[in-house]
Amino acid sequence: MNNISIEIKILDDRIIKLWGPPTYQTDLAAAIDLYACIDSTIKIKPGNPAQLLSSGISIHINNKNIMAMILPRSGLGHKKGLVLGNTAGVIDADYSGPILISVWNRNNIESGIDIDIAPGERIAQMIFIPIIRPDFKIVENFSHQNTRGEKGFGSTNT
Template sequence: MTKAIEIKVLDQRLREWGLPKYQTPLAAAIDLFACIEEPLQLQPQEAAVLIPSGIALHMDCAELCAVILPRSGLGHKKGLVLGNSVGLIDADYTAQCFISVWNRNPAGSNATITIQPGERIAQMMFLPVVRPAFTVVEEFSTTSQRGSGGFGSTGV
C-alpha cells in the first residue's frame, strides 16, 4: 500500500542533516533526528526525556498510523531505549512528533549516553490499522483450542 503522507519540516536544520528517509531500499522505517540545540547527557535510570523530531505529519487516513521505535544498535550497544517502549502517532495527530528516550543502563554504572544535535536516535514505521466493529455478546459464538486459558496457560 502506498499512501502520500505530508511531512512538515519544523526544524530547518533537517534540510542540512537530511530529511527523514529510508536508509536502504528495503528498510521498513525512516530514521528520526534529535532536533536539540546542544548535546544532551542522559544519566542511567534517570527520568525519560522528550526529544523533538523536527517534523509533524498529516496522514489523513483512518487506515494508517505511525510508530516510533528504538534504533536497535543504540539500544543494544549503548542502552538508549524509548521511555514509552513504542510511541504511537495516530492519523489525526498533526503536531510535532517527539521521541521519549531513556538510558536503561544500571544506576551507578557511569554509562552516560550523550545525544548530539542531528543524531539519528529513533525510527518511524508506518503501519496499517484495522478498525473492527465490536459486537457485545454474553457468550462467544465459537470456542478456540486455548479456550479461556489465561497468560502463560500454554507453557512458559
C-alpha cells in the same frame, strides 16, 4: 500500497540544511530514521526520568487505515542502552503536532554510563502501519469456542 502519501512539515530547518529530510536508509528499510533536533549535545544519565526530544518534524496522515509508530533504533538500544521512555510511541492519523521522541537510558545507575546525544543524531525510527478498525459486537457468549479458551499465562507449559 506504495501510492500512499503522507505530508511531512519541517519544523527545524537544520533538517533540510544539515541532515536531510527523513528517508529510508535502504531500499528495503521498514522505517525512516528521526533526528535529535537539539541545540547542543546532551547527556542522558542512567536512572533519570525519560526526556522528550524534538524530531524537528510533524506529519499529517489523515487516513483512518494508517498509523505511525516511533520505535527505538536497535543498535542504540543494544550497544548504548538508549531506548524509548514509553517503549513505542503511537501517532494517530488525526495528530498533526510535533513528533517528539521520549528517550531513556536503561543502563543501571551503578554503571554510571551516560549516553551522549548530539544534534542531528538519528535516535529513533518511525514506521507506518496499516490499521484494522473492526466493529464491536457485545455478546453474552462467544459464537465459537476453541481448545485454549480462557487459558492464559503458562497455559502451554512454558
